[in-house]
Amino acid sequence: MDLKQLKDGNISVIEVSGIDYLDVSKTFDCGQCFRFDKVQNSSHKVEYAGVAHGRYVAFASDSDDTLYIYNSDMRDFEDVWLHFLCLDLDYGQINKDILEHSGGSVMEAAMEYGRGIRILKQDSYEAVISFIISQNNNIPRIKKIIEALSERCGEKIMLPDGMDKHMTSESSISAFPTLAALDELGEAGLFEMKTGFRAKYIYDAVCKLGSGELDLVKLQNAPTTAECIDMLCKVKGIGLKVASCAALFGMAKYDAFPVDVWMRRVADKYFPEDTDFNGSRFGKYAGIAQQYLFYYERYQ
DNA sequence: AACCAGGTTATAA
DNA sequence: TTATAACCTGGT
Numbered sequence: 001m002d003l004k005q006l007k008d009g010n011i012s013v014i015e016v017s018g019i020d021y022l023d024v025s026k027t028f029d030c031g032q033c034f035r036f037d038k039v040q041n042s043s044h045k046v047e048y049a050g051v052a053h054g055r056y057v058a059f060a061s062d063s064d065d066t067l068y069i070y071n072s073d074m075r076d077f078e079d080v081w082l083h084f085l086c087l088d089l090d091y092g093q094i095n096k097d098i099l100e101h102s103g104g105s106v107m108e109a110a111m112e113y114g115r116g117i118r119i120l121k122q123d124s125y126e127a128v129i130s131f132i133i134s135q136n137n138n139i140p141r142i143k144k145i146i147e148a149l150s151e152r153c154g155e156k157i158m159l160p161d162g163m164d165k166h167m168t169s170e171s172s173i174s175a176f177p178t179l180a181a182l183d184e185l186g187e188a189g190l191f192e193m194k195t196g197f198r199a200k201y202i203y204d205a206v207c208k209l210g211s212g213e214l215d216l217v218k219l220q221n222a223p224t225t226a227e228c229i230d231m232l233c234k235v236k237g238i239g240l241k242v243a244s245c246a247a248l249f250g251m252a253k254y255d256a257f258p259v260d261v262w263m264r265r266v267a268d269k270y271f272p273e274d275t276d277f278n279g280s281r282f283g284k285y286a287g288i289a290q291q292y293l294f295y296y297e298r299y300q
Numbered sequence: 301a302a303c304c305a306g307g308t309t310a311t312a313a
Numbered sequence: 314t315t316a317t318a319a320c321c322t323g324g325t
Contacts, residue, residue, distance in 0.1 A: 031306065131306090134306060134307085135306080135307040135308065136304095136305065136306090136307045136308080136320075136321090137305060137306080137307085137321095137322085138304085138305040138306080138323085138324085139305085139306075140323090140324090141305080141322070141323065141324085142305095142306085144323095145322095191321085194321075194322065194323090195321080195322095196320075196321025196322055197308095197309095197319090197320045197321050197322095198320095198321080199321085201308085236308090236309080237307090237308065237309085238308085239307060239308050239309085240307090240308095241306080241307060241308090242307070242308085245306085258306080260306040260307080261305085261306065261307090262306060263306085294306080298306080
């Protein structure tokens with residue numbers, strides 16, 4: 001991995017070369033995150049822009065193994081984006097491990113099709129709230145709700161001059177609301193934001209996080225993913241699927257194995273004999289395996 | 301006009 | 314213990 005700091009007009013850009021297994025389009029379009037949109041860039045690069053960890057950022061990749069991070073300096077890269085994209089993870093090794101557990105199955109084709117997908121490490125708190133919102137809902141509406149919530153009570157993010165060309169249609173950019181902000185908004189306020197029957201679920205999560213009954217540090221440090229998921233399921237409105245998503249996408253629990261309607265179809269189609277289908281057959285990176293299968297079934 | 305969307309809960313058998 | 318309806322909302 002080789003780093004360079006560049007300038008694009010007034011915008012600071014980090015160029016990362018020598019990364020294997022990173023496809024920005026697949027990574028940001030595979031449904032794991034809700035605050036990034038495809039942006040029309042003046043150059044030929046495909047670019048995804050959005051907010052994560054309180055920062056507005058845009059990612060682009062060439063057809064080769066080079067990644068561009070707009071509105072980032074070296075320090076931001078080391079502190080945030082390196083970990084967000086999990087660039088310190090060896091996906092070659094991970095893929096090998098997955099194949100060893102599932103060679104000869106549909107996994108081989110799914111891995112080839114989804115090559116370059118990376119599981120992001122999103123903010124754990126944001127992931128908990130976001131995946132509660134995701135239940136029995138579709139992606140455009142999930143994004144809309146989270147966007148509206150952020151507009152309503154998230155902290156405004158200042159953009160450097162010239163960053164507007166990396167923006168989507170939104171006129172202003174806000175961070176995901178803090179726990180205090182959602183607490184203040186309350187269940188009624190959450191309902192006003194079109195969260196529907198999920199309002200009371202979100203508010204229960206907010207209360208339990210505020211009281212310490214649900215503890216993000218404990219979740220992150222749980223000895224096993226099963227224990228992490230059990231703790232998450234104490235919240236009303238968090239079941240196995242939502243808990244697994246929060247664990248996988250927000251806490252780097254790579255053996256968490258969310259089974260939604262699409263994965264249910266994968267199970268019925270390719271693994272009908274596996275009545276549990278809890279991911280154990282795919283090894284310690286079952287969550288990443290899940291994302292390959294999901295992407296293969298959903299977006300092929 | 302029903303039905304569905306990256307589920308979960310409450311209620312009933 | 315396992316099955317089925319109801320749930321907010323917005324789009325087809």
